[in-house]
Structures are given as structure tokens and as C-alpha cells.
Amino acid sequence: MLTSKNAKLHLAKYLKEGLRYDSRKLDEYRDIKIETGVSNTAEGSAKVTLGKTEVIAGIKLSLEKPYPDTPDSGNLMVEVSLPSLASPEYESGPPGIDAIEFSRVVDRGIREGKVVDTKKLCMEPGEKVWSISIDIVVINNDGNIIDASGIAAMAALLDTTMPKVEGNTVNYKEKTKDRLPIDSWVVPATVHKIGEHFLVDLTCEEEEASDGRLTLAAKEDGRIYALQKGGDIPLTKEDLATMLKLGLDSGKKSLARLKEVLK
Amino acid sequence: MGEVKVSNKQVVIPGEILAEGMDYVPTGAAYREEDKILSMQTGLVEVSNRVIKVIPLSGPYFPREGDTIIGRISDVLLSGWRVEIDMAYEAILPVKDAVNEFVGRGADLSKYFDIGDLIFCTVSRVTSQMLIDLSMKDRNSRKLFGGRLLSIAPVKIPRVIGKKASMVAMLKNATGCKVYVGKNGLIWIDGEPKMEQVLANALQMIDEQAHTSGLTERVKKFLEKETGNKIGDNDEFQQKN
Amino acid sequence: MMSFSKRTDGRSLTDLRPMEAKVGVIDKADGSAYFKIGNTAAYAAVYGPKQMLPRFMQDPRRGVLRCSYSMMPFSGMGERVRPGQNRRAKEISMVTEKALLPVVDIEKFPNSVVDVFIELPQTDAGSRCAGITAAALALADAGIPMKDMVSSVACGKIDDKLLVDLSYEEEAFDGEVCDIPFAFMHNSGKITLLQGDGVVDTDSLLKLFDMAKEAAGKVYEVQKNALLEKYKVEGDLDADQ
Numbered sequence: 001m002l003t004s005k006n007a008k009l010h011l012a013k014y015l016k017e018g019l020r021y022d023s024r025k026l027d028e029y030r031d032i033k034i035e036t037g038v039s040n041t042a043e044g045s046a047k048v049t050l051g052k053t054e055v056i057a058g059i060k061l062s063l064e065k066p067y068p069d070t071p072d073s074g075n076l077m078v079e080v081s082l083p084s085l086a087s088p089e090y091e092s093g094p095p096g097i098d099a100i101e102f103s104r105v106v107d108r109g110i111r112e113g114k115v116v117d118t119k120k121l122c123m124e125p126g127e128k129v130w131s132i133s134i135d136i137v138v139i140n141n142d143g144n145i146i147d148a149s150g151i152a153a154m155a156a157l158l159d160t161t162m163p164k165v166e167g168n169t170v171n172y173k174e175k176t177k178d179r180l181p182i183d184s185w186v187v188p189a190t191v192h193k194i195g196e197h198f199l200v201d202l203t204c205e206e207e208e209a210s211d212g213r214l215t216l217a218a219k220e221d222g223r224i225y226a227l228q229k230g231g232d233i234p235l236t237k238e239d240l241a242t243m244l245k246l247g248l249d250s251g252k253k254s255l256a257r258l259k260e261v262l263k
Numbered sequence: 264m265g266e267v268k269v270s271n272k273q274v275v276i277p278g279e280i281l282a283e284g285m286d287y288v289p290t291g292a293a294y295r296e297e298d299k300i301l302s303m304q305t306g307l308v309e310v311s312n313r314v315i316k317v318i319p320l321s322g323p324y325f326p327r328e329g330d331t332i333i334g335r336i337s338d339v340l341l342s343g344w345r346v347e348i349d350m351a352y353e354a355i356l357p358v359k360d361a362v363n364e365f366v367g368r369g370a371d372l373s374k375y376f377d378i379g380d381l382i383f384c385t386v387s388r389v390t391s392q393m394l395i396d397l398s399m400k401d402r403n404s405r406k407l408f409g410g411r412l413l414s415i416a417p418v419k420i421p422r423v424i425g426k427k428a429s430m431v432a433m434l435k436n437a438t439g440c441k442v443y444v445g446k447n448g449l450i451w452i453d454g455e456p457k458m459e460q461v462l463a464n465a466l467q468m469i470d471e472q473a474h475t476s477g478l479t480e481r482v483k484k485f486l487e488k489e490t491g492n493k494i495g496d497n498d499e500f501q502q503k504n
Numbered sequence: 505m506m507s508f509s510k511r512t513d514g515r516s517l518t519d520l521r522p523m524e525a526k527v528g529v530i531d532k533a534d535g536s537a538y539f540k541i542g543n544t545a546a547y548a549a550v551y552g553p554k555q556m557l558p559r560f561m562q563d564p565r566r567g568v569l570r571c572s573y574s575m576m577p578f579s580g581m582g583e584r585v586r587p588g589q590n591r592r593a594k595e596i597s598m599v600t601e602k603a604l605l606p607v608v609d610i611e612k613f614p615n616s617v618v619d620v621f622i623e624l625p626q627t628d629a630g631s632r633c634a635g636i637t638a639a640a641l642a643l644a645d646a647g648i649p650m651k652d653m654v655s656s657v658a659c660g661k662i663d664d665k666l667l668v669d670l671s672y673e674e675e676a677f678d679g680e681v682c683d684i685p686f687a688f689m690h691n692s693g694k695i696t697l698l699q700g701d702g703v704v705d706t707d708s709l710l711k712l713f714d715m716a717k718e719a720a721g722k723v724y725e726v727q728k729n730a731l732l733e734k735y736k737v738e739g740d741l742d743a744d745q
Contacts, residue, residue: 006409014456021411023460039626040543042578052531056625058578081587083574085549085621087532092572094588133584135577137623139547140530172582204532274735276728277644278607278652278690292649301691303609303649305731320735321535322647323553325612351553351567351616392564392614418647474735 008194008209015197021206022051026199027246032151032254034261036159043172044160044180048152050201052142057134057152059160063123063170064131074121075131078107080138080149087141087204101228106136106150106188108226109217113186115157120181128168132157132180143203146215150188151254157182158262185258186225189251190215191243193233198242200250214243218251271310274320274474275302281315292317307474320474324350324417324447326395330386333407333445334397339373346382346397348447349414354395360387361399381407381451383443407443410453413466417448419473423466430469430479437486437494438462461489508662508677520657520669520719525638525730527645535646537730539638541657541723542671543628548638550646552618553610561617567610571601571620573635579624581672596632603636603656603687603697609649618648629672630658633685636697641727645734654696655723656687659716661708668719684709686716690724693717 014020024030030051039045042058049055064075080102082090095103110116121130134156136149157180164174192202192210202210212231218224224244229235235243265284269275281293282300289295292304293315302308306317326332326348334346334354343357358366362375376382384404388396398404415423423444424431435442440454440462452462465482472478483494515521521542530536533549540546556562573596575585589597600622610618620642622635636656643650660670660683667674675683682702686695695713704712 007411010409010411010453017456019456019460021460021463039576039578041580041626041628045578045625054530056576058576058625060578060584062583079577079587081577083621083623084551084572084619085530085533085547085623088551088554133577135584135587137576137625139623140532142531170583274732276653276731277650280691294651296651301651303651304647305644305735319647321645322649323534323613351555351613353555416647475737 007205008211011206011209012195012197015194015199020199021203026197027249029201029250029253032257034151034155034258036155036262042156043163044156044158046152046155046159048148048155050142050144050148051203052140053144053148054139055136055145055148055152056139057136057149057156059156060133060135061160061163061170062131062133063128063165063168066122066126066129070118071126072122072129073118074116074129076107076111076116076118076134077132078110078134078136078153079103080106080136080145082138082141082145086138090138090141101230102146102149105146105215105217105226105228106153109150109186109188110134110153110157113184113217113219113225115154115182115184115186117181117183123165141204143205143207144190144201146188146190147201147254150186150217151258154185154187155258155262184219185255186217186219187251187254187258188215188217188226189247189254191246191250193231193235193239193243198246200246214240214247216244216247216251218248220252220255222248267310267315269308269310271308273308274305275308275317276305277302281308281317287313287315290314290316292319292322319418321416322418326350326386326389326447328386328389330446331401331403332384332386332447333412333443333449333451334382334384334447336376336378336380336382339376339378344372344376346384348395349449350447352393352395354386354397356382356384356397356399360397376406381410381412383407383445383451407451407453410441410451411459413450413452413463415448415450415466415470417446419470420444420446420448422469422473422478423450425479430482433479433483433486433494434462434465437490437492458490461486464489508665508679511667512673513671517665517667518715518719520722521671523723523726525641525726527641527730527734533642533646535642535644535648537638537641537645539634539641539726541630541634541669543626544624544630544634545626546622546624546631546634546638548620548622548635548642550618550620550639550642550648552646552648553613553616554619556615556617562615564614565611567613567616567618569601569605569608569610569618569620571597571604571622571639573597573600573622573632575624575627575631579626581627596635599697599699600632600636600639604639604643604654606696607650607652607654607689608643609651612649618643627672629670629675629683630685632656633658633687636687637723637727641730644727644731652689652691653724653727654687654689655720655727656685656697657716657719657723658683658685659712659719660684660702661704661712666708666711666715668715684712684716686713686720688717688720690721
């Protein structure tokens with residue numbers, strides 16, 4: 001879609017009055033809709049919509065050899081994919097740098113936040129552990145993919161039930177009543193800077209005007225487990241302080257929403 | 264002899280049989296195959312006398328000479344510019360149809376139009392191989408500075424313009440915004456942020472309800488409610504584009 | 505070896521699994537659809553006509569239809585499916601294209617491409633058929649000119665029984681099985697997809713053709729309703745203006 005050359009200047013007129021193109025405030029997210037159990041072939045799944053942005057997270061479990069440096073812990077991997085289905089901007093082929101960045105940021109939040117107690121996923125030290133694959137697929141891109149992906153991944157993990165193990169193999173057709181050992185809840189929150197203003201949950205149109213962004217992944221207590229600065233402009237310490245506060249507040253609200261839906 | 268199988272204002276889907284027999288003439292998205300008339304697209308049926316028309320409810324823009332559209336300069340060439348017009352083909356704006364003054368050979372054309380500039384212009388020529396020429400000679404043609412660009416399905420643009428341009432005039436007068444409507448589905452707006460929001464919402468309404476009747480009245484009521492201004496029934500709407 | 509006597513989900517031999525369909529589910533696409541049959545679900549999105557790149561793939565006589573089928577990593581019945589198109593996905597992409605090409609008319613758009621992307625969030629046999637059905641819906645939603653609708657369903661033979669719409673469990677039956685995906689053009693009743701996996705004789709195959717055609721007719725009704733549903737006028741639009 002074509003955009004105006006001076007898109008940034010035009011949006012700035014709105015931001016100055018505390019307005020955005022839709023009726024939200026600068027620190028307001030679009031309605032976060034969360035639905036679990038959306039893929040019955042996944043061991044756990046969730047669909048998250050943020051306005052028109054829609055993503056599906058699916059969890060697959062398998063029994064693998066552990067990573068050599070963590071012989072008594074389960075494995076975890078996160079991959080965000082941006083299929084051509086979801087946007088005219090997404091190209092076919094192997095993951096581009098955007099997909100890689102989003103994957104790694106969401107991964108860090110879950111891994112460093114120790115969301116899953118991977119020590120409890122060890123079946124046989126050094127030999128056999130549960131391996132969790134978290135795949136997040138974007139269905140429609142209208143901005144803020146990182147946050148939507150992180151929330152979906154968290155919801156999918158909470159939705160997961162362990163399949164039955166028969167000897168050395170997994171019987172995917174039969175589920176047990178066991179859940180994953182979830183220790184804590186972590187979600188990402190991304191804050192953007194446009195001109196002198198800070199806002200959250202940007203649509204695609206707003207993202208085109210963004211000067212820079214900061215993503216943080218935090219728990220309810222405000223401890224931060226992942227950070228990522230993006231965009232072209234340098235940030236001052238004051239910028240950082242403002243963005244951290246805005247990000248933490250937003251993260252708390254997203255976690256509250258998750259709790260509401262998954263109680 | 265011959266039978267119409269659908270009724271006026273009915274929504275039909277591709278391949279749906281609209282009539283049988285040789286008595287009827289297909290137009291719009293309706294087509295004839297042997298003794299049947301069928302639809303090529305999802306659309307609204309319009310039957311009058313022996314003409315069966317299907318007005319498509321979605322579909323790609325097909326440029327015609329005389330169409331006023333919005334484009335973006337994508338490249339500066341030796342004797343003109345390449346323009347993106349939000350479809351499968353790019354168009355050319357030749358310098359002789361864009362600038363009134365004499366432009367010497369080798370002149371730097373970017374001082375007239377540079378990459379990224381938005382223009383409101385006219386389609387002057389379309390060949391069978393989809394080579395498209397544009398012109399800025401019409402007095403309504405101009406560069407569009409700033410503003411916000413919105414997109415709507417090209418088939419709905421006639422509803423945005425309205426009969427005798429009444430809808431777009433109403434939108435402009437009620438919100439005080441500048442509005443340029445491109446037949447290629449692009450709409451450029453520029454005004455006070457709160458009024459732009461009202462305008463964008465009104466356009467959203469038109470997008471969602473383009474296939475219904477009574478739309479103009481509903482948009483009018485919406486605009487009155489949101490702007491607090493009464494819109495006269497007999498206002499002479501000055502329409503320049 | 506047990507002989508096949510009854511379907512585990514209580515269906516008759518000619519029953520399809522429950523179906524649901526919706527169009528316009530992916531806002532950024534020019535057209536889109538979601539189709540579910542039993543536990544197999546498919547999203548399809550259409551982008552185009554747009555410029556065909558790489559250039560050497562352009563056809564100066566008409567637009568090109570390009571289909572891409574992909575399973576989401578968590579959509580397989582067993583372990584995770586590695587992302588990226590494997591050979592099976594490439595073959596399915598190709599037959600999907602061939603199944604839709606006879607009805608799509610993009611002669612007016614030379615050198616362009618209409619891209620159809622299909623992604624499945626969960627599968628339980630009949631996935632290529634669900635993909636084709638969703639793709640045809642998405643093309644109709646996008647307003648890409650189509651002479652007819654295409655509806656797809658798989659039929660098969662287990663032991664001596666002929667059945668419609670096999671589930672994964674049925675396909676995996678320990679005995680003589682064949683699975684035959686079909687796709688039909690609605691009006692002409694001609695097939696645009698035919699594949700076979702397993703053991704079948706000519707007699708059975710010709711009987712299956714008729715069964716599949718009738719089943720495809722039921723799929724067509726679901727597709728038609730999905731398109732009409734989008735344009736249904738719910739209640740009184742004037743009510744709370």
C-alpha cells in the first residue's frame with residue numbers, strides 16, 4: 001500500500017493532541033482477544049488478536065536428546081514465522097531478519113524468565129528430555145507482532161497438555177491430564193518513539209512512521225528478562241526511562257488480560 | 264423464450280447462472296456462455312429490460328482513459344517520471360503532460376516531482392499491454408502534500424463519490440477536510456485530526472455498507488452526530504473533482 | 505486383518521464431516537477465506553493481480569496464477585512439521601494451481617501474478633481438498649474473475665466399501681485402502697483435480713466420480729453461503745444511527 005511521504009509529520013499532528021488515527025490514547029492497547037485450543041493437532045495452542053493483527057501459537061512436544069550443556073533439562077525453541085499469507089510485505093522463502101529478530105526476542109523472554117521449569121522435563125539425564133517447540137504463525141499483520149506473538153506463546157504454553165509416553169515413543173493420539181511445569185508468566189511489551197511522543201501497540205500504518213522502539217519482556221513484579229532496542233534513532237537515558245515505565249505498565253495489563261481469560 | 268433466474272439486487276457468486284436463452288444481454292461482470300448468462304465475480308445483480316448486469320463487490324482496478332487517480336512517484340526518468348498506482352502496473356507521467364513551462368533536455372526533473380511525492384492526476388492512455396500514461400494537465404491535478412492516504416476496494420469508489428459527487432461533497436463540507444478520491448481505490452484526506460477521524464470512520468461505513476441502500480442517509484446522520492453540524496438537504500454541493 | 509464395516513465417527517458412507525467456511529478473514533489480503541471440514545482447517549489468502557517478479561516468469565499474454573500450500577509446524581498428526589515447503593507441499597501447490605486455473609480468467613492482466621497462499625493450522629486428512637476449496641473461496645472474495653466455482657473433496661475405497669471424505673484414521677486402515685482427491689467445476693461437473701493413493705479398480709473409480717461430484721455439490725453450498733453471508737444485511741442498519 002502506498003503511504004504519504006510525510007506520514008510522520010501528519011501523525012505528529014495527532015500525537016500532539018494526544019490522538020491517534022483510531023480512537024485510542026497513546027498508552028492504550030487495542031482490545032486483546034485470546035482464544036486457546038485453536039489447533040487440535042498441537043499439544044497446546046492459542047490465537048491472539050490485537051485489533052486486526054492475528055497470530056496463532058502452537059506447541060509441539062517431542063522426546064529428544066538434551067543439549068550438551070544442559071543434560072538434565074528439557075529443550076525449548078521459539079520460532080515466529082511471517083508467511084506471505086499475512087501481509088503483502090512478507091516475502092516467500094527462508095525466514096528474513098524480521099522473523100529472526102521477533103523469534104529471538106520472544107525466546108529470550110520465555111527462556112530467561114524461566115517460564116517453564118525445564119528441569120522437570122528430564123526423563124533420563126543426558127539421554128532423553130522433553131523438547132518444547134513453540135511456533136507462532138502470523139495470520140494477519142496489522143502491527144505489533146512481537147507483543148501478539150509473546151502473549152500467544154504464553155497462552156499456548158498454559159494450554160498445553162502432555163501426550164502419553166509409551167516406552168520410548170510419544171503417542172500423540174492420547175493425552176494425559178498433565179500440564180507443562182509453568183513457573184511464571186512473562187509477556188513482551190513494545191514501546192515506540194515517534195518524534196517526541198511515546199506510544200504502544202502500533203498498527204502497521206503507525207509503525208511506518210516510527211523512529212525507534214524498545215521491547216521488554218517482564219513479569220508482574222517488574223523484573224525484566226529480555227530487552228531489544230530497534231529502529232534507527234539513538235535514545236537518551238530519559239527516553240529509556242519513559243519507555244521502560246510505559247512498557248512495564250503495558251506488560252502488566254497484558255498479563256492481567258491473560259489471567260482473566262485463562263482463569 | 265429465455266428465463267431470468269435471479270432478481271434485482273440479489274448477490275451472486277462466480278459461475279452462478281443468471282439467465283437462460285438468447286434474449287438477454289450480459290454486461291458488467293456478467294458473461295455469456297452458449298445459451299446461458301453467468302457471473303464472473305461476486306456481485307450485485309441489476310436487471311433492466313433485457314440487460315443483465317453484475318456490479319462486482321470486489322475486484323482489481325482496471326484503468327480507463329479519463330480516470331482521475333492518485334499515484335506516487337517511484338522514479339525520476341529522463342523525460343518524465345514512473346508512478347506507482349497501487350495496481351499490477353506502474354504508469355508513466357511524461358514531462359510534457361506534467362509541467363507547463365519549457366523544460367530543457369537534461370534538466371533535473373526531481374525539482375518538479377521527486378520520489379515519494381503523491382499526485383492527483385488523470386489517466387491519459389492505456390494500451391492492451393497495460394502501458395499506462397498519466398497527465399497533470401487537468402486543472403484539478405496537483406501534488407498532494409502531507410495528509411493521510413487511505414485505501415478502499417476500487418469497486419466501492421463510486422459510492423464514496425456518490426451521485427453527482429454528492430457523497431464526497433457531503434463528507435468534505437461536514438468535516439472541513441480536503442478530500443481527493445482516486446478511482447484506483449486511494450483516498451487522500453487532510454484536515455484537523457478530530458475531523459479526519461470522523462471522516463475516516465464515515466469512509467469505513469461506506470466501505471462496509473457499499474452494497475446496501477439508504478447509505479447516504481445513514482452517512483449523513485453519522486456525520487451530523489459526530490460533528491454536531493446540521494447538513495442541509497438542499498445545499499448546493501460545489502464539486503471540483 | 506479386520507474387515508472394514510463401519511465408520512468410527514458414526515457417519516454414513518456418503519456423509520461428509522461437518523463443514524464451516526468464512527470469507528474476508530485476513531484483512532491485509534485482497535481476498536481471503538477459512539474453510540474447515542471435520543478436523544482439517546485451511547486459511548487461504550489472495551494477493552493480486554500485482555507485478556510478477558521475477559521478471560522471467562511474466563507471461564505477456566495473461567496473468568499467472570501462483571499457488572503455495574503450507575502446513576503450519578503444529579498442524580501434523582504426529583511430530584512437528586519443519587517449516588518451509590517440502591516435496592509434498594510443492595506437489596500440492598502445483599496441483600492446487602492446476603485445479604483452479606481452468607476457471608480463473610486473468611487475460612486482462614498480462615505480466616501480472618495472482619498469488620494464492622494456503623496455510624493449515626490443523627489437519628486430519630483431506631488437507632489438499634480443504635486448501636483448494638478455501639483458495640477458490642478466497643479468489644471469489646478477491647473478485648478475481650472466475651468462470652465457475654471449484655469445490656474439492658476426497659473419496660476413497662476401504663476393502664469393498666466406497667466412501668466420501670475419509671478421515672486420517674480411515675486412510676490409515678490396515679487393509680486395502682485408496683484415497684482419491686477430486687475437485688469439480690460446479691456448472692460443468694468436470695474435474696480439475698484427480699489424484700490417487702492406494703489400490704483401486706476402474707469400476708470403483710467411476711462410481712467414486714459420481715459420489716465425489718455429489719459431495720462436491722455439498723461443499724459448493726457451504727462456499728456459496730460463506731460469500732453471501734458477507735453481504736447479508738443484518739437487522740436494521742438505520743436502527744441506532
